[in-house]
Amino acid sequence: MKNLVLATIFAFLVIGCSSTNSVLSLPAYEAKGINVTPGANIIINSITDKRKNTSVIATISDSKGTVDEYVTLGGDLTKWFGESLQKELLKSGASLGGGDDAKVVDIAITELKANLSGYTKDNMKGNCEIYIKIYRDGMTITKRISQPQTQFAPIHTAGAFDPFVKEILDDMVRRTAKAILIN
Structure with a gap:
Protein backbone atom coordinates (compact mmCIF):
# COMPACT_ATOMS: atom_id res chain seq x y z
CA MET A 1 0.00 0.00 0.00
CA LYS A 2 2.87 2.38 0.85
CA ASN A 3 4.40 1.74 -2.56
CA LEU A 4 1.12 2.56 -4.30
CA VAL A 5 0.75 5.83 -2.37
CA LEU A 6 4.37 6.80 -3.07
CA ALA A 7 3.99 5.94 -6.76
CA THR A 8 0.80 8.03 -6.99
CA ILE A 9 2.42 11.01 -5.28
CA PHE A 10 5.46 10.72 -7.54
CA ALA A 11 3.25 10.56 -10.65
CA PHE A 12 1.38 13.73 -9.61
CA LEU A 13 4.67 15.54 -8.99
CA VAL A 14 6.05 14.55 -12.37
CA ILE A 15 2.86 15.52 -14.18
CA GLY A 16 2.47 18.76 -12.24
CA CYS A 17 6.09 19.86 -12.69
CA SER A 18 6.56 18.93 -16.33
CA SER A 19 6.21 21.37 -19.17
CA THR A 20 3.38 21.11 -21.66
CA ASN A 21 3.08 21.68 -25.39
CA SER A 22 0.50 23.72 -27.27
CA VAL A 23 -0.03 24.09 -30.99
CA LEU A 24 -0.55 27.42 -32.76
CA SER A 25 -2.27 27.49 -36.16
CA LEU A 26 -1.79 30.42 -38.52
CA PRO A 27 -4.88 31.66 -40.35
CA ALA A 28 -4.68 32.51 -44.04
CA TYR A 29 -2.86 35.73 -44.93
CA GLU A 30 -4.87 38.68 -46.23
CA ALA A 31 -2.87 40.73 -48.74
CA LYS A 32 -3.10 44.50 -48.49
CA GLY A 33 -0.91 45.59 -51.41
CA ILE A 34 2.12 47.84 -51.28
CA ASN A 35 2.33 51.25 -52.95
CA VAL A 36 5.21 50.70 -55.36
CA THR A 37 5.49 50.82 -59.11
CA PRO A 38 3.67 47.70 -60.37
CA GLY A 39 4.90 45.39 -63.07
CA ALA A 40 7.89 43.65 -61.50
CA ASN A 41 8.50 40.12 -62.68
CA ILE A 42 9.55 37.88 -59.77
CA ILE A 43 10.58 34.25 -59.38
CA ILE A 44 10.61 32.95 -55.81
CA ASN A 45 13.37 30.38 -56.11
CA SER A 46 13.42 29.12 -52.52
CA ILE A 47 12.17 29.72 -49.01
CA THR A 48 14.09 27.88 -46.32
CA ASP A 49 13.64 27.64 -42.57
CA LYS A 50 17.09 27.93 -40.99
CA ARG A 51 16.00 28.34 -37.38
CA LYS A 52 17.88 26.25 -34.82
CA ASN A 53 14.64 24.72 -33.52
CA THR A 54 12.07 24.62 -36.30
CA SER A 55 9.31 23.13 -34.18
CA VAL A 56 9.08 25.55 -31.22
CA ILE A 57 8.06 29.15 -31.95
CA ALA A 58 7.22 30.34 -28.45
CA THR A 59 7.63 29.55 -24.78
CA ILE A 60 5.91 30.48 -21.55
CA SER A 61 8.35 30.67 -18.67
CA ASP A 62 8.29 31.44 -14.97
CA SER A 63 10.11 34.31 -13.30
CA LYS A 64 13.29 32.22 -13.06
CA GLY A 65 13.32 31.47 -16.79
CA THR A 66 12.23 27.86 -16.50
CA VAL A 67 9.99 26.92 -19.43
CA ASP A 68 6.48 25.92 -18.34
CA GLU A 69 5.01 25.51 -21.82
CA TYR A 70 6.28 25.15 -25.38
CA VAL A 71 4.22 26.47 -28.29
CA THR A 72 4.71 24.79 -31.65
CA LEU A 73 3.41 25.74 -35.06
CA GLY A 74 0.69 23.51 -36.49
CA GLY A 75 1.81 23.65 -40.10
CA ASP A 76 4.74 24.36 -42.39
CA LEU A 77 6.13 27.88 -41.85
CA THR A 78 7.89 28.02 -45.22
CA LYS A 79 4.72 27.01 -47.07
CA TRP A 80 2.61 29.58 -45.20
CA PHE A 81 5.20 32.31 -45.75
CA GLY A 82 5.58 31.46 -49.45
CA GLU A 83 1.83 31.47 -50.11
CA SER A 84 1.41 34.71 -48.16
CA LEU A 85 4.29 36.41 -49.99
CA GLN A 86 2.88 35.39 -53.36
CA LYS A 87 -0.51 36.88 -52.42
CA GLU A 88 1.13 40.14 -51.33
CA LEU A 89 3.28 40.41 -54.46
CA LEU A 90 0.32 39.72 -56.76
CA LYS A 91 -1.87 42.26 -54.91
CA SER A 92 0.93 44.80 -55.35
CA GLY A 93 0.93 44.35 -59.14
CA ALA A 94 3.88 41.98 -59.58
CA GLU A 129 14.45 37.68 -38.84
CA ILE A 130 14.62 36.98 -42.56
CA TYR A 131 17.42 37.23 -45.11
CA ILE A 132 16.53 37.90 -48.73
CA LYS A 133 18.84 37.44 -51.71
CA ILE A 134 17.68 39.08 -54.92
CA TYR A 135 19.46 38.15 -58.16
CA ARG A 136 19.00 40.40 -61.17
CA ASP A 137 21.18 41.34 -64.14
CA GLY A 138 24.22 39.56 -62.72
CA MET A 139 23.97 41.38 -59.39
CA THR A 140 23.08 40.01 -55.97
CA ILE A 141 21.37 42.18 -53.37
CA THR A 142 21.14 40.83 -49.82
CA LYS A 143 18.63 42.29 -47.37
CA ARG A 144 18.11 41.53 -43.70
CA ILE A 145 14.69 42.22 -42.23
CA SER A 146 14.08 41.94 -38.51
CA GLN A 147 10.88 42.53 -36.57
CA PRO A 148 11.17 42.75 -32.77
CA GLN A 149 7.89 43.21 -30.96
CA THR A 150 6.65 43.47 -27.38
CA GLN A 151 3.22 43.45 -25.83
CA PHE A 152 1.50 42.97 -22.49
CA ALA A 153 -0.43 39.72 -22.02
CA PRO A 154 -2.49 39.46 -18.82
CA ILE A 155 -3.18 35.72 -19.14
CA HIS A 156 -0.34 33.21 -19.53
CA THR A 157 -1.71 30.78 -22.08
CA ALA A 158 -0.61 29.74 -25.55
CA GLY A 159 -3.66 31.58 -26.91
CA ALA A 160 -1.89 34.89 -26.17
CA PHE A 161 0.50 34.06 -29.03
CA ASP A 162 -2.29 33.73 -31.64
CA PRO A 163 -2.57 37.39 -32.58
CA PHE A 164 0.99 38.24 -31.50
CA VAL A 165 2.84 35.83 -33.79
CA LYS A 166 0.38 36.48 -36.62
CA GLU A 167 1.08 40.24 -36.41
CA ILE A 168 4.84 39.66 -36.52
CA LEU A 169 4.56 37.36 -39.53
CA ASP A 170 2.11 39.63 -41.38
CA ASP A 171 4.54 42.53 -40.95
CA MET A 172 7.41 40.37 -42.19
CA VAL A 173 5.49 39.32 -45.31
CA ARG A 174 4.72 42.96 -46.17
CA ARG A 175 8.28 44.12 -45.49
CA THR A 176 9.72 41.22 -47.51
CA ALA A 177 7.44 41.98 -50.46
CA LYS A 178 8.40 45.66 -50.32
CA ALA A 179 12.13 44.83 -50.20
CA ILE A 180 11.74 42.58 -53.25
CA LEU A 181 9.69 45.10 -55.20
CA ILE A 182 11.88 48.16 -54.62
CA ASN A 183 15.24 46.44 -55.27
Whole structure:
Protein backbone atom coordinates (compact mmCIF):
# COMPACT_ATOMS: atom_id res chain seq x y z
CA MET A 1 0.00 0.00 0.00
CA LYS A 2 2.87 2.38 0.85
CA ASN A 3 4.40 1.74 -2.56
CA LEU A 4 1.12 2.56 -4.30
CA VAL A 5 0.75 5.83 -2.37
CA LEU A 6 4.37 6.80 -3.07
CA ALA A 7 3.99 5.94 -6.76
CA THR A 8 0.80 8.03 -6.99
CA ILE A 9 2.42 11.01 -5.28
CA PHE A 10 5.46 10.72 -7.54
CA ALA A 11 3.25 10.56 -10.65
CA PHE A 12 1.38 13.73 -9.61
CA LEU A 13 4.67 15.54 -8.99
CA VAL A 14 6.05 14.55 -12.37
CA ILE A 15 2.86 15.52 -14.18
CA GLY A 16 2.47 18.76 -12.24
CA CYS A 17 6.09 19.86 -12.69
CA SER A 18 6.56 18.93 -16.33
CA SER A 19 6.21 21.37 -19.17
CA THR A 20 3.38 21.11 -21.66
CA ASN A 21 3.08 21.68 -25.39
CA SER A 22 0.50 23.72 -27.27
CA VAL A 23 -0.03 24.09 -30.99
CA LEU A 24 -0.55 27.42 -32.76
CA SER A 25 -2.27 27.49 -36.16
CA LEU A 26 -1.79 30.42 -38.52
CA PRO A 27 -4.88 31.66 -40.35
CA ALA A 28 -4.68 32.51 -44.04
CA TYR A 29 -2.86 35.73 -44.93
CA GLU A 30 -4.87 38.68 -46.23
CA ALA A 31 -2.87 40.73 -48.74
CA LYS A 32 -3.10 44.50 -48.49
CA GLY A 33 -0.91 45.59 -51.41
CA ILE A 34 2.12 47.84 -51.28
CA ASN A 35 2.33 51.25 -52.95
CA VAL A 36 5.21 50.70 -55.36
CA THR A 37 5.49 50.82 -59.11
CA PRO A 38 3.67 47.70 -60.37
CA GLY A 39 4.90 45.39 -63.07
CA ALA A 40 7.89 43.65 -61.50
CA ASN A 41 8.50 40.12 -62.68
CA ILE A 42 9.55 37.88 -59.77
CA ILE A 43 10.58 34.25 -59.38
CA ILE A 44 10.61 32.95 -55.81
CA ASN A 45 13.37 30.38 -56.11
CA SER A 46 13.42 29.12 -52.52
CA ILE A 47 12.17 29.72 -49.01
CA THR A 48 14.09 27.88 -46.32
CA ASP A 49 13.64 27.64 -42.57
CA LYS A 50 17.09 27.93 -40.99
CA ARG A 51 16.00 28.34 -37.38
CA LYS A 52 17.88 26.25 -34.82
CA ASN A 53 14.64 24.72 -33.52
CA THR A 54 12.07 24.62 -36.30
CA SER A 55 9.31 23.13 -34.18
CA VAL A 56 9.08 25.55 -31.22
CA ILE A 57 8.06 29.15 -31.95
CA ALA A 58 7.22 30.34 -28.45
CA THR A 59 7.63 29.55 -24.78
CA ILE A 60 5.91 30.48 -21.55
CA SER A 61 8.35 30.67 -18.67
CA ASP A 62 8.29 31.44 -14.97
CA SER A 63 10.11 34.31 -13.30
CA LYS A 64 13.29 32.22 -13.06
CA GLY A 65 13.32 31.47 -16.79
CA THR A 66 12.23 27.86 -16.50
CA VAL A 67 9.99 26.92 -19.43
CA ASP A 68 6.48 25.92 -18.34
CA GLU A 69 5.01 25.51 -21.82
CA TYR A 70 6.28 25.15 -25.38
CA VAL A 71 4.22 26.47 -28.29
CA THR A 72 4.71 24.79 -31.65
CA LEU A 73 3.41 25.74 -35.06
CA GLY A 74 0.69 23.51 -36.49
CA GLY A 75 1.81 23.65 -40.10
CA ASP A 76 4.74 24.36 -42.39
CA LEU A 77 6.13 27.88 -41.85
CA THR A 78 7.89 28.02 -45.22
CA LYS A 79 4.72 27.01 -47.07
CA TRP A 80 2.61 29.58 -45.20
CA PHE A 81 5.20 32.31 -45.75
CA GLY A 82 5.58 31.46 -49.45
CA GLU A 83 1.83 31.47 -50.11
CA SER A 84 1.41 34.71 -48.16
CA LEU A 85 4.29 36.41 -49.99
CA GLN A 86 2.88 35.39 -53.36
CA LYS A 87 -0.51 36.88 -52.42
CA GLU A 88 1.13 40.14 -51.33
CA LEU A 89 3.28 40.41 -54.46
CA LEU A 90 0.32 39.72 -56.76
CA LYS A 91 -1.87 42.26 -54.91
CA SER A 92 0.93 44.80 -55.35
CA GLY A 93 0.93 44.35 -59.14
CA ALA A 94 3.88 41.98 -59.58
CA SER A 95 3.82 38.99 -61.86
CA LEU A 96 5.19 35.65 -60.73
CA GLY A 97 6.85 33.85 -63.58
CA GLY A 98 9.85 33.63 -65.81
CA GLY A 99 11.32 36.06 -68.25
CA ASP A 100 14.61 37.74 -69.03
CA ASP A 101 13.96 40.66 -66.69
CA ALA A 102 12.81 38.57 -63.71
CA LYS A 103 14.19 39.03 -60.21
CA VAL A 104 15.10 35.66 -58.72
CA VAL A 105 14.61 35.55 -54.96
CA ASP A 106 15.92 33.24 -52.23
CA ILE A 107 14.54 33.71 -48.71
CA ALA A 108 15.91 32.29 -45.45
CA ILE A 109 13.87 32.49 -42.25
CA THR A 110 16.56 32.57 -39.56
CA GLU A 111 14.52 33.44 -36.49
CA LEU A 112 10.95 33.29 -35.22
CA LYS A 113 10.59 33.10 -31.49
CA ALA A 114 8.50 34.57 -28.71
CA ASN A 115 8.42 34.32 -24.93
CA LEU A 116 5.83 35.18 -22.30
CA SER A 117 7.13 35.63 -18.77
CA GLY A 118 5.97 37.53 -15.71
CA TYR A 119 3.23 40.10 -15.26
CA THR A 120 5.13 43.34 -15.82
CA LYS A 121 4.75 45.77 -18.70
CA ASP A 122 5.61 44.20 -22.08
CA ASN A 123 5.86 40.68 -20.67
CA MET A 124 5.54 39.09 -24.12
CA LYS A 125 8.49 39.52 -26.47
CA GLY A 126 9.09 38.17 -29.92
CA ASN A 127 11.40 38.51 -32.88
CA CYS A 128 11.48 37.39 -36.49
CA GLU A 129 14.45 37.68 -38.84
CA ILE A 130 14.62 36.98 -42.56
CA TYR A 131 17.42 37.23 -45.11
CA ILE A 132 16.53 37.90 -48.73
CA LYS A 133 18.84 37.44 -51.71
CA ILE A 134 17.68 39.08 -54.92
CA TYR A 135 19.46 38.15 -58.16
CA ARG A 136 19.00 40.40 -61.17
CA ASP A 137 21.18 41.34 -64.14
CA GLY A 138 24.22 39.56 -62.72
CA MET A 139 23.97 41.38 -59.39
CA THR A 140 23.08 40.01 -55.97
CA ILE A 141 21.37 42.18 -53.37
CA THR A 142 21.14 40.83 -49.82
CA LYS A 143 18.63 42.29 -47.37
CA ARG A 144 18.11 41.53 -43.70
CA ILE A 145 14.69 42.22 -42.23
CA SER A 146 14.08 41.94 -38.51
CA GLN A 147 10.88 42.53 -36.57
CA PRO A 148 11.17 42.75 -32.77
CA GLN A 149 7.89 43.21 -30.96
CA THR A 150 6.65 43.47 -27.38
CA GLN A 151 3.22 43.45 -25.83
CA PHE A 152 1.50 42.97 -22.49
CA ALA A 153 -0.43 39.72 -22.02
CA PRO A 154 -2.49 39.46 -18.82
CA ILE A 155 -3.18 35.72 -19.14
CA HIS A 156 -0.34 33.21 -19.53
CA THR A 157 -1.71 30.78 -22.08
CA ALA A 158 -0.61 29.74 -25.55
CA GLY A 159 -3.66 31.58 -26.91
CA ALA A 160 -1.89 34.89 -26.17
CA PHE A 161 0.50 34.06 -29.03
CA ASP A 162 -2.29 33.73 -31.64
CA PRO A 163 -2.57 37.39 -32.58
CA PHE A 164 0.99 38.24 -31.50
CA VAL A 165 2.84 35.83 -33.79
CA LYS A 166 0.38 36.48 -36.62
CA GLU A 167 1.08 40.24 -36.41
CA ILE A 168 4.84 39.66 -36.52
CA LEU A 169 4.56 37.36 -39.53
CA ASP A 170 2.11 39.63 -41.38
CA ASP A 171 4.54 42.53 -40.95
CA MET A 172 7.41 40.37 -42.19
CA VAL A 173 5.49 39.32 -45.31
CA ARG A 174 4.72 42.96 -46.17
CA ARG A 175 8.28 44.12 -45.49
CA THR A 176 9.72 41.22 -47.51
CA ALA A 177 7.44 41.98 -50.46
CA LYS A 178 8.40 45.66 -50.32
CA ALA A 179 12.13 44.83 -50.20
CA ILE A 180 11.74 42.58 -53.25
CA LEU A 181 9.69 45.10 -55.20
CA ILE A 182 11.88 48.16 -54.62
CA ASN A 183 15.24 46.44 -55.27
